Amino acid sequence: MLVYPIPHAVTQARVQLVADQTEKAPSHVIQADVLNVFTAKNEASRQALEDFKSAQAEESRAAEAHVAESHVDVKA
Structure with a gap:
């Protein structure tokens, strides 16, 4: 459930x-x-959903970057 403060509008x-x-x-x-x-x-719901989606995308990109950095290609 998405919870956000009630906007001023x-x-x-x-x-x-x-x-x-x-x-x-x-x-x-x-x-x-x-x-x-x-x-x-x-409008408040749409904005909250947009913020949530952008936060999810940012989190996903950060996780992918972390996996890419920690992956070490070792050749035997």
């Missing part, structure tokens, strides 16, 4: 949603806020 979108709900804003405003929350969450 997601928190800000949620705060705006709660503020508009508290103010009894029109339904179209609340719907837009809900969409903004989902958009922010989606």
